[in-house]
Amino acid sequence: MQEQYIPADVEAEAQQYWDANQSFKVVEDRSKEKFYCLAMFPYPSGKLHMGHVRNYTITDVITRYQRMQGKNVLHPMGWDAFGLPAENAAIKHNTAPAKWTYSNTDHMRTQLKQLGFGFDWSRELTTCKPEYYKWEQWFFTRLFEKGLVYKKMSTVNWDPVDQTVLANEQVIDGRGWRSGALVERKEIPQWFIKITAYAEELINDLDKLPNWPEQVKTMQRNWIGKSRGLDMHFDLAVPVGEFTGFDIYTTRPDTIMGVTYVSLAAEHPIAKLLAETNPKLTQFIADCKVQSVAEADMATMEKAGMDTGIKALHPITGEPVSVWVANYVLMDYGSGAVMAVPAHDQRDYEFAKRYGIAIAQVIAPAASSAEKIDLAKAAFIEKGVLVNSGEYDGLDFNAAFDAIAGTLEMADKGQVKTNYRLRDWGVSRQRYWGAPIPMYNLPEGGEIAVPAHKLPVLLPEDVVMNGVQSPIKADLEWRKAELNGRVVEKETDTFDTFMESSWYYARYTCPNFEGGMLDKAAADYWLPVDQYVGGIEHAILHLLYARFFHKLMRDEGLVTCDEPFERLLCQGMVLKDGTKMSKSKGNTVDPEELINQYGADTVRLFSMFAAPPEQSMEWSDSGVAGGHRFLQRLWRAVEGHINAGKPGKLDAANLPQAQKDLRRKTHETIAKVSDDFGRRQTFNTAIAATMELMNEVSKLSDRANLQGLAVEREALETAILLLAPIVPHISQSLWKALGHKQIPLNESWPKLDESALTRSTIEVVIQVNGKMRGKLDAAIDSPKDILEQLALEQENVQKFLEGVTVRKIIVVPNKLVSIVAN
RNA sequence: GCCCGAGUGGUGAAAUCGGUAGACACAACAGAUUUAAAAUCUGUCGACCAUUGGUCAUGCCGGUUCAAUUCCGGCCUCGGGCACCA
Numbered sequence: 001m002q003e004q005y006i007p008a009d010v011e012a013e014a015q016q017y018w019d020a021n022q023s024f025k026v027v028e029d030r031s032k033e034k035f036y037c038l039a040m041f042p043y044p045s046g047k048l049h050m051g052h053v054r055n056y057t058i059t060d061v062i063t064r065y066q067r068m069q070g071k072n073v074l075h076p077m078g079w080d081a082f083g084l085p086a087e088n089a090a091i092k093h094n095t096a097p098a099k100w101t102y103s104n105t106d107h108m109r110t111q112l113k114q115l116g117f118g119f120d121w122s123r124e125l126t127t128c129k130p131e132y133y134k135w136e137q138w139f140f141t142r143l144f145e146k147g148l149v150y151k152k153m154s155t156v157n158w159d160p161v162d163q164t165v166l167a168n169e170q171v172i173d174g175r176g177w178r179s180g181a182l183v184e185r186k187e188i189p190q191w192f193i194k195i196t197a198y199a200e201e202l203i204n205d206l207d208k209l210p211n212w213p214e215q216v217k218t219m220q221r222n223w224i225g226k227s228r229g230l231d232m233h234f235d236l237a238v239p240v241g242e243f244t245g246f247d248i249y250t251t252r253p254d255t256i257m258g259v260t261y262v263s264l265a266a267e268h269p270i271a272k273l274l275a276e277t278n279p280k281l282t283q284f285i286a287d288c289k290v291q292s293v294a295e296a297d298m299a300t301m302e303k304a305g306m307d308t309g310i311k312a313l314h315p316i317t318g319e320p321v322s323v324w325v326a327n328y329v330l331m332d333y334g335s336g337a338v339m340a341v342p343a344h345d346q347r348d349y350e351f352a353k354r355y356g357i358a359i360a361q362v363i364a365p366a367a368s369s370a371e372k373i374d375l376a377k378a379a380f381i382e383k384g385v386l387v388n389s390g391e392y393d394g395l396d397f398n399a400a401f402d403a404i405a406g407t408l409e410m411a412d413k414g415q416v417k418t419n420y421r422l423r424d425w426g427v428s429r430q431r432y433w434g435a436p437i438p439m440y441n442l443p444e445g446g447e448i449a450v451p452a453h454k455l456p457v458l459l460p461e462d463v464v465m466n467g468v469q470s471p472i473k474a475d476l477e478w479r480k481a482e483l484n485g486r487v488v489e490k491e492t493d494t495f496d497t498f499m500e501s502s503w504y505y506a507r508y509t510c511p512n513f514e515g516g517m518l519d520k521a522a523a524d525y526w527l528p529v530d531q532y533v534g535g536i537e538h539a540i541l542h543l544l545y546a547r548f549f550h551k552l553m554r555d556e557g558l559v560t561c562d563e564p565f566e567r568l569l570c571q572g573m574v575l576k577d578g579t580k581m582s583k584s585k586g587n588t589v590d591p592e593e594l595i596n597q598y599g600a601d602t603v604r605l606f607s608m609f610a611a612p613p614e615q616s617m618e619w620s621d622s623g624v625a626g627g628h629r630f631l632q633r634l635w636r637a638v639e640g641h642i643n644a645g646k647p648g649k650l651d652a653a654n655l656p657q658a659q660k661d662l663r664r665k666t667h668e669t670i671a672k673v674s675d676d677f678g679r680r681q682t683f684n685t686a687i688a689a690t691m692e693l694m695n696e697v698s699k700l701s702d703r704a705n706l707q708g709l710a711v712e713r714e715a716l717e718t719a720i721l722l723l724a725p726i727v728p729h730i731s732q733s734l735w736k737a738l739g740h741k742q743i744p745l746n747e748s749w750p751k752l753d754e755s756a757l758t759r760s761t762i763e764v765v766i767q768v769n770g771k772m773r774g775k776l777d778a779a780i781d782s783p784k785d786i787l788e789q790l791a792l793e794q795e796n797v798q799k800f801l802e803g804v805t806v807r808k809i810i811v812v813p814n815k816l817v818s819i820v821a822n
Numbered sequence: 823g824c825c826c827g828a829g830u831g832g833u834g835a836a837a838u839c840g841g842u843a844g845a846c847a848c849a850a851c852a853g854a855u856u857u858a859a860a861a862u863c864u865g866u867c868g869a870c871c872a873u874u875g876g877u878c879a880u881g882c883c884g885g886u887u888c889a890a891u892u893c894c895g896g897c898c899u900c901g902g903g904c905a906c907c908a
């Protein structure tokens with residue numbers, strides 16, 4: 001074997017071997033248990049960053065570990081290739097988005113190979129290719145036929161100078177990022193998919209995912225936001241044009257007697273109609289439109305409103321209440337109107353204080369509650385007992401809900417309703433670099449789906465980007481189409497890129513299938529994904545859309561299971577300067593330099609060692625060198641061992657104590673690392689445990705005799721196999737140097753020898769009044785009374801028992817004795 | 823603003839089911855080796871006091887417990903998401 005560890009040589013050799021032997025290519029094989037391990041595919045932004053390295057190292061470690069468990073492991077890779085950055089780069093570099101994208105995927109593919117990730121490259125997907133998006137278009141037309149797709153007016157950010165729609169990211173402090181103009185809200189017709197039709201199933205099936213982080217399930221539950229409330233109708237005192245009233249939804253019907261005003265969205269039809277004859281209101285509505293549509297902006301902006309002067313009639317008392325138009329009420333949510341109860345809603349409270357509207361208390365803290373109410377300072381938002389509510393006085397929330405719902409239902413003015421916060425998925429984008437929405441617009445209005453034989457609707461790749469208008473919107477020729485002799489026009493909006501990432505995991509099972517969206521046999525063999533790994537930033541949107549799409553595909557008969565991802569690991573963010581690394585922030589760290597300096601194994605080792613995978617980590621280069629030194633020590637240890645001669649056959653029963661200790665450490669490490677890789681998925685502690693083993697090897701090994709060499713051989717071989725998923729290149733070289741014909745990837749995971757774990761004594765800690773005052777070595781499984789006695793005999797313990805009486809002794813076998821005394 | 827997390831030595835972290843706080847590393851310092859440096863090896867390494875040992879210490883305040891980094895309540899700071907960044 002080479003005396004020196006030269007990563008470049010070691011890694012080239014291993015990678016060539018995997019390439020030549022197609023080590024990671026898999027096919028359906030019913031004789032083996034399958035394991036589908038998937039990493040969230042990258043957006044091809046140019047170069048890999050440390051977040052990618054972390055993500056793909058995790059899946060590669062799991063892939064190789066499962067492979068060594070004897071499973072048939074699928075680990076695919078591809079490119080989430082449509083998206084906004086390609087358009088920006090194309091403008092900047094005067095090229096076409098397609099060209100830029102393909103050159104990035106070529107470069108990043110090379111980088112992924114350099115890192116030694118075991119992907120089945122025969123399944124590589126690129127979402128901007130027609131072979132992929134054709135099926136997405138086809139599926140959309142199926143959803144359209146099923147009535148799960150519709151078109152409606154919806155609000156976008158509008159840059160009045162550039163005359164273009166802006167993404168939320170392109171709105172900075174309320175202004176367009178290029179023009180600097182104040183952004184306006186604009187309503188345009190857009191396509192939606194009815195995710196709300198699946199809200200109930202999406203929330204319920206979270207309970208079928210025991211191997212998802214609780215945190216992610218909670219976020220999704222809150223996002224879907226199921227609530228029980230009341231739809232209510234308010235009549236207008238005097239009709240406004242054709243409108244005699246409007247609907248609102250509330251989850252707090254118990255507060256209805258405290259309603260002192262109602263608010264309409266600026267885009268509400270009643271508000272619009274009133275504005276026609278009210279110039280002040282026209283101005284106010286215009287002012288409301290100057291702001292971004294992002295929810296965070298809506299929630300943090302200053303609340304403003306204007307009294308319209310008209311009155312609505314309280315649905316129970318018939319009393320008139322004033323009707324306001326408010327900037328925080330959104331037309332896209334619910335009915336675009338809300339009832340306001342200043343005494344019991346903090347936002348309404350602040351609004352009422354600002355505009356001098358009455359604050360009427362109708363809820364008092366329950367007798368049993370410690371809550372305090374002080375309406376001079378803040379709203380009381382807890383549930384309690386009704387007061388000042390006439391016949392409902394004294395009722396608690398549930399009783400009041402039922403009574404008030406009953407009254408309103410009888411009067412035909414209200415109805416109990418389950419509502420969801422979740423809104424239908426708007427999939428239209430007014431951008432070029434996306435999959436064209438497969439619809440024909442008819443000259444007389446209306447639209448029809450592009451029939452299957454006309455799919456895909458191809459996106460031209462050879463275009464010039466001017467930065468303002470989408471090339472397909474500008475291209476009148478492209479828009480032209482005919483259907484059965486009729487002249488029609490192609491839709492020029494493209495799909496949200498979440499569409500592509502919502503089903504790629506399924507397409508990996510049959511990436512080259514031409515007969516349909518999915519090959520059912522392949523999909524049924526591989527799905528669900530056994531392990532999905534990706535950034536926590538995708539906890540809601542991507543993971544919810546993918547779950548939704550899976551259910552849509554199931555109902556189309558394309559897949560069989562109910563959920564796409566059996567187990568989920570959300571890696572923490574790799575932060576730089578305390579914030580998310582991203583191209584737009586320009587704070588990415590390029591792993592390439594580190595690979596050149598130390599090799600891929602060191603980069604992989606360090607990225608796994610630095611922190612547990614779910615924790616966010618602040619990137620720093622220091623520490624990488626330490627990982628490299630560990631690999632060098634490992635190399636030297638194996639080299640020294642080989643030079644020391646051939647070991648004898650291990651006689652485990654007749655070893656000196658030091659050698660027994662080393663064997664025990666070896667097998668304890670197998671147990672620890674197996675648990676860390678399989679159940680816990682804490683790769684940092686697995687590495688630490690292996691480092692401990694190597695430290696013990698250097699302390700305890702005895703190369704002077706054949707038995708000592710045999711024990712050392714066992715320890716070193718174990719360490720190599722345990723590390724093989726993390727540092728596959730060096731492991732492969734060292735394994736070969738030790739005379740093995742197979743590569744570690746194709747070896748079985750090390751077997752635990754329970755008999756090596758036995759020990760005769762164990763350290764027991766002694767506490768007096770909760771503080772550690774001594775330790776003792778006791779025979780394993782010593783009875784409680786013996787441990788108590790031994791503990792009380794200890795000199796230091798006695799010192800702390802002087803002058804006090806022992807009240808109680810708690811013994812935790814093989815662990816601790818706790819003495820309570822005073 | 824709302825939802826979800828996180829906070830432990832100079833640094834990254836460990837403590838898995840409430841039981842020894844700081845495993846394993848990085849950095850630093852000291853020593854060995856070297857003409858010298860690098861590399862390597864050995865040792866020290868939370869703070870304060872001290873003599874073996876003790877006191878304090880896991881963001882802050884409080885609670886439960888024989889025992890709390892771990893459970894509960896309230897706060898602070900930082901990070902992620904908020905539907906057109908992916």
